[in-house]
Amino acid sequence: MATVSIRAVRKAFGSHEVLHGVDVEVADGEFVILVGPSGCGKSTLLRMIAGLENITRGDIAIGDRVVNNVAPKERDIAMVFQNYALYPHMTVRDNMAFSLLLAKAPKQVIDEKVGRAASILGLTPYLDRYPRQLSGGQRQRVAMGRAIVRDPQVFLFDEPLSNLDAKLRVAMRAEIKDLHQRLGTTTVYVTHDQIEAMTMADKIVVMNSGNVEQIGAPLELYDRPANLFVAGFIGSPAMNFVRGRIEGGSLRSGSVSFPLPPGAPAGHTGDVIYGIRPEHLRLDPQGIAASIVVVEPTGSETQVIMKFGDATMLGETRPVGAFRERIADTPGATLHVSPDTSLVHLFDEATGARLN
Amino acid sequence: MDASTWKPSRAEPSWLARLFDYKPFLIFICLLPAIGLLLAFLTYPLGLGIYLAFTDTEIGGNGEWVGLENFISLLDDRIFITSVWNTLFYTFTATVLKFALGLWLALLLNHHIPFKSFLRAIILLPYITPTVLSAIAFWWIYDPQFSIISYVLVDRLHILDHYIDFLGTPWAARWSLIVANVWRGIPFVAITLLAGLQTISPSLYEAALLDGASPWQSFRHITSPLLMPILAIVMTFSVLFTFTDFQLVYAITRGGPINSTHLMATLAFQRGIPGAQLGEGAAIAVAMIPFLVFATLFSYYALGRRKWQQGSDND
Numbered sequence: 001m002a003t004v005s006i007r008a009v010r011k012a013f014g015s016h017e018v019l020h021g022v023d024v025e026v027a028d029g030e031f032v033i034l035v036g037p038s039g040c041g042k043s044t045l046l047r048m049i050a051g052l053e054n055i056t057r058g059d060i061a062i063g064d065r066v067v068n069n070v071a072p073k074e075r076d077i078a079m080v081f082q083n084y085a086l087y088p089h090m091t092v093r094d095n096m097a098f099s100l101l102l103a104k105a106p107k108q109v110i111d112e113k114v115g116r117a118a119s120i121l122g123l124t125p126y127l128d129r130y131p132r133q134l135s136g137g138q139r140q141r142v143a144m145g146r147a148i149v150r151d152p153q154v155f156l157f158d159e160p161l162s163n164l165d166a167k168l169r170v171a172m173r174a175e176i177k178d179l180h181q182r183l184g185t186t187t188v189y190v191t192h193d194q195i196e197a198m199t200m201a202d203k204i205v206v207m208n209s210g211n212v213e214q215i216g217a218p219l220e221l222y223d224r225p226a227n228l229f230v231a232g233f234i235g236s237p238a239m240n241f242v243r244g245r246i247e248g249g250s251l252r253s254g255s256v257s258f259p260l261p262p263g264a265p266a267g268h269t270g271d272v273i274y275g276i277r278p279e280h281l282r283l284d285p286q287g288i289a290a291s292i293v294v295v296e297p298t299g300s301e302t303q304v305i306m307k308f309g310d311a312t313m314l315g316e317t318r319p320v321g322a323f324r325e326r327i328a329d330t331p332g333a334t335l336h337v338s339p340d341t342s343l344v345h346l347f348d349e350a351t352g353a354r355l356n
Numbered sequence: 357m358d359a360s361t362w363k364p365s366r367a368e369p370s371w372l373a374r375l376f377d378y379k380p381f382l383i384f385i386c387l388l389p390a391i392g393l394l395l396a397f398l399t400y401p402l403g404l405g406i407y408l409a410f411t412d413t414e415i416g417g418n419g420e421w422v423g424l425e426n427f428i429s430l431l432d433d434r435i436f437i438t439s440v441w442n443t444l445f446y447t448f449t450a451t452v453l454k455f456a457l458g459l460w461l462a463l464l465l466n467h468h469i470p471f472k473s474f475l476r477a478i479i480l481l482p483y484i485t486p487t488v489l490s491a492i493a494f495w496w497i498y499d500p501q502f503s504i505i506s507y508v509l510v511d512r513l514h515i516l517d518h519y520i521d522f523l524g525t526p527w528a529a530r531w532s533l534i535v536a537n538v539w540r541g542i543p544f545v546a547i548t549l550l551a552g553l554q555t556i557s558p559s560l561y562e563a564a565l566l567d568g569a570s571p572w573q574s575f576r577h578i579t580s581p582l583l584m585p586i587l588a589i590v591m592t593f594s595v596l597f598t599f600t601d602f603q604l605v606y607a608i609t610r611g612g613p614i615n616s617t618h619l620m621a622t623l624a625f626q627r628g629i630p631g632a633q634l635g636e637g638a639a640i641a642v643a644m645i646p647f648l649v650f651a652t653l654f655s656y657y658a659l660g661r662r663k664w665q666q667g668s669d670n671d
Contacts, residue, residue: 052562073568085563089581089664098577099567130664146567 002063002076002153002186003028004049009058011044018044020210021058026203031180031187035197036207036233042190043158045207049188050079050156062154078147079156083163084139086131086146092118093127096145117148120179137168144179155180157189161196173199194234198222206230224345228352231275231345237303237322240281241314242274243349251346254310256288261344263356268348272355273314275345278303278322287338292331293318302327306335314349408638415632426639436640439618442530443647446619447598450537454594455587457538458545463579465546466553476547483543491607494536498522498608526616529609533617536604541597545590552586553579585662592655599647620644 004026011019019041026032034042047053049060051072059066067075078099086095093114094101100110118124121141131139140160147155160176161169177200180187191197197204198218206213206221206229213233214226225231231239244253246266251258251274258274260266279301290306297303304321313319321337329335346355375381409426413419430436465476482490497504499522506519522532556579564574602621605611611618611626618626620640628637 050562050566052565072565077566079563079566081559081563083557083559085557085559087560087563087578089662091664098564098569102568102573132664146563150567 003061004032004154004186004188005059005061006045006049007059007061009045009048009060010056011041011048011053012056017056018210019056022207022210022212024205024212024215026186026188029184029186031177031189031200031202032205033189033191033197033201033203034205034207035191035194036213038192039209040207041210042192042207046079046156046158046188046190049154050077051075076153077156078150078152078154079158080140080143080147080160082159084131084143084160086139086142088131091128091130092123092134092142092145095131095142096149099146099150113149113151114145117145120148120182121145136164137172140164140172141175144176148179148183153186155185155187155189157187159191160189161191162193169196176200195236198234204234206233208233224354225275226354228273228275228347228349231347235277237278237320238317239275239277239345240319241317241347242276242308242319243312243314244272244274245270246272253308253312256309256311258288258311258339259341259344261341261346261356264346265355268355271349273347273349275347276339277343278320280340280343281321281323281337282340283323283325283335284338285336287336290319290321290335290337292327292329292333292335294331295327295329297326304335306337405638406642408635409642410639411635413634413638415629415634419635422635426636427643430636430639430643435615435618436623438616439620439623439640440643442617443599443619443621443644445530446534446537446601447595450534450541450598451591451594453534453538454541454545454598455591458542459549461542461546462549462553463575465550476550479546480543482540483547487540487603488607490540491536491604494532494539494604495608498532500524523609524613526613529613529617533605533608536608537598537601540604541594545594548586548590549583552583552590555586556582585665588655588658592651592658595651596648599651600644 004024006022006024006026009019009022010017022041022045024032024034034045036042044053048055049062051067051070055068059068061067062075062077087098090098096114096117097110100113105113114127115124118127121144123138123141123145126134126138126142131142134142140163143160157176161172164172173196176189180200189200201218203215204218204221205215208229214221214230218234221230221234225234228241232241242251242253242258244251244258246252246260246264246268249266250260251272253274258276288308290308292304293307294305295302296305301322301324304323304327306319306321308319321335327335344356347353348355369377376385408419410421410423411419412422412425461479465472465479469475496502500506500519503519503522505522506516509516510519521528523529560578560582561574564578569577600621601619602625605617605619605622606625609617611622615623620643624637624640624644626637627633627640631637
C-alpha cells in the first residue's frame with residue numbers, strides 16, 4: 001500500500017491544455033474519488049497515474065517514488081476500466097491469471113491467488129466461463145478480480161459502474177466500498193456521478209474544466225461547499241440558487257425577501273446567490289409564499305417544484321422543496337416555506353466564491 | 357369534419373395484400389430471383405463442365421461418354437502432374453508470403469504513423485489495377501532484354517555482369533510468378549487484416565500494458581487470438597483465389613517455358629480451348645474440385661464460432 005501525490009500536474013494535448021495544475025494528496029489506504037462533469041479532466045488524471053498518458057508538467061509520486069518516467073507495469077497499480085477491458089478469448093480464470101502468468105508466477109501461486117480473489121468476489125462458479133457468458137455485474141467483478149490478484153499498491157477505477165443498470169449500480173457501489181474496507185488498498189476512483197462519490201469516498205476531489213474546485217470529505221462538501229460550482233454539483237436534488245442583493249438584513253430578489261444566515265456579510269454590494277438545499281426548506285405558515293408548479297411524491301418525501309413570486313433564480317432552474325410531509329395541494333395552490341437559516345449558503349455571483 | 361372528430365380510416369386489405377403478408381409466400385418470392393440466377397449461371401455451367409469431363413468432346417464435334425478415361429490418362433500425364441505440383445507450390449508459397457507481409461503491413465498501418473490515410477490508399481493500388489494490366493507490367497519487368505531490374509543491377513549498380521533471364525528457366529519463372537501474385541494479393545490481406553485489427557478495443561492493449569505485457573506478449577496473447585477469426589476467413593478466400601489463378605500466369609508465361617509454370621487452371625484452358633480437347637480440359641478443371649472442397653471445408657470448421665465468441669455482446 002502507498003500514498004499517491006499529485007503535485008502541480010498539467011496535461012496538454014498539443015497546444016490544448018486540459019489540466020491546469022492539479023494538486024491532490026491521497027493518504028495510504030484512503031478511498032479518493034475524482035468527480036466532475038464530462039470533460040473536466042478526471043479520467044485523464046487517472047490515466048496519468050496509471051501511466052497511460054504522459055505528464056506534461058508536474059510530478060506524480062506513488063509512495064516515495066516519482067513515477068513520471070516509470071513504465072505502467074512498474075508502477076505497481078491495477079486499473080478497472082469503464083468497459084472492463086476483459087480479454088474476450090480468455091476464461092475468467094485466465095483473465096485474472098494473465099498478469100501473474102506474464103510475471104512467470106508458479107502455477108500453485110497463480111491458482112491460490114486466483115482462487116482467493118474469486119472467492120472474495122463470489123466468482124468461483126464462473127471461473128471457466130468466457131466474459132461473453134457473464135452478466136454485466138459479473139464482468140464488473142471479474143475486472144475487479146483481475147486487479148485484486150495483482151495485490152497492487154494502488155487501485156484505479158475509471159467510471160466502473162457507468163455501464164450497469166441503476167439497481168446493479170447501487171449494489172456494486174456497496175460491494176466496492178466493502179471490498180475497500182476489507183483490503184484497505186489505496187484507491188483512486190473516477191466518476192461523474194456525485195451520489196457515487198458521496199456514498200463511497202473517504203475524500204472527494206471535485207474537478208471542473210481542468211481545475212480542482214474543492215477537496216474534502218463528502219459531508220464537508222455537502223455542508224460547506226467552497227464555491228457555486230461545488231454547491232450545485234454536490235447534493236441531489238440540486239441546491240436552489242436565488243439571485244438577489246443584500247438589503248437591510250435580508251436577501252431581496254424581486255419583491256421577495258429571504259432571511260440571511262448568521263455571519264452573512266451585511267455590507268456586501270453586488271449580486272449574491274442565495275443557496276438553499278431542497279431538504280433545508282420546511283413548511284411554515286409564516287414563511288415565504290410559493291405557488292406549486294409540480295408535486296412529485298416519492299413516498300419517503302415529497303418534492304415540490306415551486307415559484308417564489310417574482311424572485312429570479314440562477315439560470316433556468318425553478319426552486320424545489322423536499323418535505324417529509326405528504327402534500328395534497330394541487331398545482332397553482334400556495335405553500336408557505338421557510339429556509340433553515342443556519343444551512344443557507346451565500347455566494348458572490350461574479351466570482352462564485354462563498355461569502356458566509 | 358374537424359380535427360377533434362377525425363379518425364384514421366382502415367380499409368379491409370385485398371386478397372393480394374393478404375397474400376404478400378403471408379410469410380412463407382414472401383420468403384419464396386424473395387428467394388426466387390437469387391435461386392434462378394444461381395441455377396442459370398452457376399449450376400448449369402458447373403454441371404455441363406462435369407459432364408464434359410466424362411466425354412471425349414472436341415470443339416466442333418459431339419463427344420461420346422467415355423467414363424473415367426480422361427482422368428485415367430491424366431494420371432500418366434507428366435505435364436498434368438507438374439501443373440498440380442505447381443499449383444500447390446504456387447498457392448502455398450504465395451499465401452505464406454502474402455500473409456507474412458500483409459500482416460506486417462496491417463500492423464504498421466494500425467499504428468499512428470504520418471500520412472496514414474495516404475498510405476492506406478496507396479496500398480490498395482495493386483488491387484485496383486486490372487490484373488491483365490499488372491501482368492503486362494510484370495512481363496516487361498521480367499523481360500530478358502528490357503527488364504528494369506536487370507538494368508538497375510547491371511548497368512547502374514554493377515552488382516551483376518549479365519542480365520537475368522527471369523522467365524527463361526522453370527524455377528526462375530515460378531518464383532517470378534509468385535512475386536507477381538504476392539504483389540497483387542497483399543492489399544487484400546493487408547486491408548482486411550487492418551479492419552480486423554481495428555475491431556480490437558484499445559483498452560485491451562492498455563489493460564495488457566498494465567498487466568505487464570511487452571509488445572511481443574500483447575501481440576501473442578491479445579492481437580493474434582482476437583485476429584484469428586478474420587484471419588481464417590481471409591486465408592480461405594486468399595487460398596481459393598490463388599489456387600484458381602489464371603490471368604497472371606497466362607499473361608506472363610502462358611505456362612512456359614516448356615510447360616513448367618502451368619497451373620491447373622491454365623492447363624485446363626490450354627487443353628480445352630486452343631488445344632480443342634474440351635473433354636480433357638474439363639477433366640483437368642474438375643480435378644481442381646476436390647482441392648477447393650477441402651479448402652472450403654477447412655474454412656467451414658475454422659470459421660465456426662469459437663467458444664469464447666458465444667454469448668451476448670452487450671456490456
